[in-house]
Each structure stands twice: as structure tokens, then as C-alpha cells.
Amino acid sequence: MDELPIGRRVAYWRSRRKMSQQVFADRLGKSKSWVDKVERGVRRLDKFSVLYEIADILQIDVQLLHGKDPERRTDALNCIDQVEVEEIRTALERYDSMSAYFDAAPFPPPLADMRKAVNHAWLTYQYGRYGMLTRALPKLLRDAQAADAGYAADEQVREAAHLLGQVYQIASSVLRKLGECDLAWLAADRSMAVAQRADDPLLAGIATTRVCNALVAMGRPRPALELNVRIAGRLAPGGDNDVRPERLSVYGMLLLQGAMAAARIGDSATVDDLLAGADEAAKLLGGDHNHYWTSFGPTNLELHRAAAAVELGDGGRAVETHLRLSEPAFNALLPERRAHHLLDLARGYSQIGDVASAGDMLLRGDRLAPSEIRCRPIAHELMSEILRRTRGAPPPPIAELAEHMGVGV
Numbered sequence: 001m002d003e004l005p006i007g008r009r010v011a012y013w014r015s016r017r018k019m020s021q022q023v024f025a026d027r028l029g030k031s032k033s034w035v036d037k038v039e040r041g042v043r044r045l046d047k048f049s050v051l052y053e054i055a056d057i058l059q060i061d062v063q064l065l066h067g068k069d070p071e072r073r074t075d076a077l078n079c080i081d082q083v084e085v086e087e088i089r090t091a092l093e094r095y096d097s098m099s100a101y102f103d104a105a106p107f108p109p110p111l112a113d114m115r116k117a118v119n120h121a122w123l124t125y126q127y128g129r130y131g132m133l134t135r136a137l138p139k140l141l142r143d144a145q146a147a148d149a150g151y152a153a154d155e156q157v158r159e160a161a162h163l164l165g166q167v168y169q170i171a172s173s174v175l176r177k178l179g180e181c182d183l184a185w186l187a188a189d190r191s192m193a194v195a196q197r198a199d200d201p202l203l204a205g206i207a208t209t210r211v212c213n214a215l216v217a218m219g220r221p222r223p224a225l226e227l228n229v230r231i232a233g234r235l236a237p238g239g240d241n242d243v244r245p246e247r248l249s250v251y252g253m254l255l256l257q258g259a260m261a262a263a264r265i266g267d268s269a270t271v272d273d274l275l276a277g278a279d280e281a282a283k284l285l286g287g288d289h290n291h292y293w294t295s296f297g298p299t300n301l302e303l304h305r306a307a308a309a310v311e312l313g314d315g316g317r318a319v320e321t322h323l324r325l326s327e328p329a330f331n332a333l334l335p336e337r338r339a340h341h342l343l344d345l346a347r348g349y350s351q352i353g354d355v356a357s358a359g360d361m362l363l364r365g366d367r368l369a370p371s372e373i374r375c376r377p378i379a380h381e382l383m384s385e386i387l388r389r390t391r392g393a394p395p396p397p398i399a400e401l402a403e404h405m406g407v408g409v
Contacts, residue, residue, distance in 0.1 A: 009065055011039040013058045016135070017083065027057050059083050079375035080134045080178050088134065088171065091141035092186055108150025109143045114163050117143065121170050122293050126334040128369025130174050137174070140167055148194070161198035165191045165207060166293075172210040176217050179377040185214035205235045205250040206292045209257040221264035228258035229274070243284065249291040252281035256296075256304040263311035271308050275301070288329065295337050299329040303337065307344045315351025318344065339365040339372035343379055350382060355389045358382065359398045366401055374405050383407045 014024050014035075025035045037043035045051060045065075055062035121140055124133045148164040151157050168191035176184035188210035195204035208231045212224035232254035237243040259274040278301050288297030302325055309318040322345050330338065346361035362383065366373040373379045383402050387394055394402070402408070 005041045006045050006065060007039045007041045007043075010035075010045070010054060010058075013060055013064070014039075017058055024057065028053065079131055079371065080180070084134050084138075085180060085183070087138040088141070088175070089183060091138040091145075092171070092183065092190070094142065094145050108147045108160070111147060111151070111156060111159055111163070114144060114147050114160070118163050118166050118170075121167065125170055125174055126290075126293070126295070126336045128336040128339055128372045130178065130371035130375055133170070133174050134178070137167075137171055141171065158198050158200075161194050162200060162203060165194040165198055165200075165203050168194060169207055169210050169293075172214060176214055177372070177376055181214060181217040185211065185218060188214045201235060202246055202250045202292060205231055205254060206294065209253050212257050212261060216261050216264055221261040225258050225261035225265065225267075225270070228254050228261060232258065232277075237281070237284070245285055245289060246291040248281045248285045249289060249294045249296040252278045252285070252296045252301070253294045255281070256301065259304060259308050260311065263308040266312065268312055271312065275305055275308065278304070288333065290334075295334060299325065299333060300337060303333075303341045303344070306341065306348065310344050310348045310351065313351060315348035318348030319352065322348075335369040336372060339369035342368070343372060343376070343382070346382055347378075350385060350389075355386045359386050359390075359395070362386070363397055363401060366404075370404075373401070380405055380407055 014021070019027075021035045021039075022032045025032045028035070034043065038045055045054075051065055052062050055065055117140055121133060121136065124136070144160075144164040144167040147160040151160050168187045172184045172187035172191060175181075175187060188207065191207040191210055192204060195207045208227060212228045215221070215224040215227075232251055235241065235247060235251050235254065237247050237251060241247060255274045255278040259271045259278070262268075262270040262274060279298075282296070282298045282301045285297055288295065288299045294300075302321055306318040306321040309315070309321060322341075330341075342361045342365035346358040346365070349355070349358035349361060362373055362379065383405055384407055386398065387402060387407065390398070393399070
């Protein structure tokens with residue numbers, strides 16, 4: 001038994017399941033006072049039959065109640081569990097806009113409140129706090145859908161659609177990272193349709209990158225490449241299109257994601273062409289910015305150059321690209337971007353046989369954004385490989401991180 005009292009673990013999971021003490025007590029057939037005393041440690045939980053009943057109601061493994069601190073487990077603090085997946089799925093399956101076609105929603109959420117909530121969700125994602133985000137997503141999806149369905153004035157309709165499109169993109173991005181690729185594709189596909197109603201070509205452009213990322217994750221890189229390049233061509237600056245920083249950022253990200261899809265296919269010539277186009281856009285932009293939540297700029301371009309090299313199996317090139325990075329520029333990027341790159345770099349080091357450096361990169365990424373390392377299936381695969389290829393016992397920090405990730409040493 002670890003140092004966290006069992007009553008605290010019950011309270012943690014009850015809260016995570018969004019149950020009040022009264023609701024939990026009713027389902028358990030106990031009084032609210034009994035639950036309160038258990039959670040405060042005044043009353044002991046020493047009957048296995050009660051523990052199993054509690055675990056069943058909370059839909060968790062009973063080991064979480066009399067085993068380790070949930071904050072030290074992959075499926076507790078930082079990641080998603082199947083109950084939360086189903087809550088997000090249920091929210092994505094709502095069709096409020098169709099219902100509103102027949103009966104308008106009576107009280108849509110205020111758009112000012114929605115703007116704040118969506119901005120907060122983006123920052124939560126870009127700081128790599130995926131567990132916090134997935135727990136907030138079901139309500140955010142419902143609220144954004146209600147707003148999209150509930151407003152009638154043209155300007156409000158466009159803004160509500162814009163906000164809903166962003167929420168779908170946030171959902172797609174985090175679900176893809178956590179391995180829920182089908183749901184990631186569904187959310188991304190919804191974001192493209194909504195972006196058209198928002199009458200914002202740039203929102204539609206960045207929504208395209210989410211769809212393509214989901215397609216690549218589902219093993220469909222060729223249609224992802226074709227779609228990214230086609231939409232990039234429509235949004236390219238110059239001619240009838242302006243050269244605003246926002247357009248440069250979205251256009252650049254379409255090219256970068258196209259390069260990643262091409263790398264997955266093994267088409268190095270197309271990778272180089274698309275990276276060259278993104279380089280031109282980055283130079284015109286003149287620095288790293290976060291327009292449309294893209295984090296696009298010269299530094300993010302180099303991160304994608306390294307990632308593409310890893311996908312092509314050229315870990316040495318990825319390491320060389322990293323060593324050329326400006327350290328101040330890299331450190332100025334948001335945590336998700338930096339931790340994601342360190343995970344890519346760890347894969348690169350592994351490809352050249354340097355498992356010690358690969359492990360060090362995972363440790364650095366974990367310090368920046370634990371969810372990016374502890375929650376992503378690709379990080380789990382890499383940790384398993386590092387442990388398998390390490391001679392003798394792994395260094396204590398690697399062994400400890402592997403335990404946090406739920407990867408057996």
C-alpha cells in the first residue's frame with residue numbers, strides 16, 4: 001500500500017466520474033455520511049466485497065483502489081480511459097444543428113464564454129495537459145454544438161461555427177495522440193464541414209491538416225498527402241490571395257503535414273519539395289507565431305524536418321537537424337511542440353543505435369509535458385524497445401519513467 005490513503009483514491013475516482021457523494025452513495029446502497037467518512041479516512045475500507053463493488057461502480061480495476069497512487073499510473077492523471085472515450089464519443093454523436101433545423105435551441109451559451117473556454121482548451125492542449133483536456137472535452141463539445149445550433153444572426157452564426165470548428169480540431173488532435181484514431185478522424189471531418197459554414201478558408205485549411213493527420217495515423221498517408229497539397233495550392237499566398245501572417249501560417253502547416261505524409265510513404269523527393277515550400281513561407285513570416293494555433297515558423301519547420309527524417313528511417317539526419325537548432329528559439333516554443341520533438345529525436349537516436357540518448361530524450365520530454373511521453377502509444381513502443389536493448393538493468397530514471405508509463409522493465 002502506498003502513501004495515498006485508500007479513501008483519497010475513492011474520492012479521486014468518484015470526482016473523475018463526475019459523481020456527487022450522494023449519487024455514489026445511492027449506487028452503493030450506503031449513506032452519504034458513510035461515503036464522506038471513507039473518503040476522509042475516518043472509516044476503514046477492509047472488506048474486499050465492498051472494494052470490488054466500489055471499483056465496479058467507478059468502472060476501474062480494483063487494483064487502483066488498493067494498489068498504486070493513481071497519479072503515478074498512465075491511465076489516471078495524464079491519460080484517457082475508456083469511460084472518458086465513451087463520453088467524448090457520445091458528445092461527437094450529437095446532432096444539435098439538425099435538431100435546431102426543426103426547433104431552435106432555447107438558450108445557447110454566450111459566445112463570450114465560449115471564446116474563453118475554447119482559448120483555454122487550446123492552451124491546455126499546447127501545454128500538453130491531455131488528461132485535463134479530455135475530461136473537459138465532453139462538456140465543451142456539447143456547449144459548442146449548442147451555440148452553433150442556437151444563434152440566428154449571421155455574424156453570431158459564423159462565430160459559433162468558427163468556435164465549434166476549433167473544438168472539433170482540439171478533440172481530433174488530442175484523440176489522435178492518445179491512439180483513438182477513428183474518433184480523431186470523425187472530429188476532424190466534422191471540423192472541415194463546420195469551417196465551411198464559418199466562411200473562413202483558413203480555418204478550413206487548418207482543419208484539413210487535422211483530417212490528414214488522422215488519415216496518416218489510420219495508415220492512409222497517400223490520400224492525406226494529396227489532400228494537404230491540393231488545399232495548400234488553393235490557399236497559397238500570392239495572386240488573388242493575400243500574404244497575411246495567418247495565411248502564411250496555415251499554408252506552411254499544410255505543406256509541413258504533407259511532408260510528413262510523404263515521409264510515411266517513403267517519398268523523400270516530395271518531402272524535400274514540400275519542406276522547401278514551407279521554408280519560403282517561414283522566411284516570409286519572419287519568426288515563430290501561433291496564428292490559428294499552428295506554432296508555425298522557422299523553428300517548427302526544423303522540428304518537422306527532423307520528424308520527417310525519422311519517418312524516412314534516417315535518425316542520423318534527425319539528430320543533425322536538432323543540433324543545428326537555435327536553443328533560445330526552441331525553448332520559446334510551447335511545451336507540446338518541444339516534447340513532441342524530443343520524442344521524435346528519441347526515435348532518431350534509437351534508429352542509430354544510441355538507446356542511452358534515446359532514453360535521455362524521453363526523460364527530457366517527460367519533464368516538459370508528461371502526457372506527451374506517458375500517454376502516447378508510440379512512446380510506449382519506444383520505451384519497450386529501449387528497455388529491451390539496454391544491457392543489464394536500466395538506469396534508475398528510465399526504470400522509474402517506464403513504471404509511470406506502465407511499461408514493464
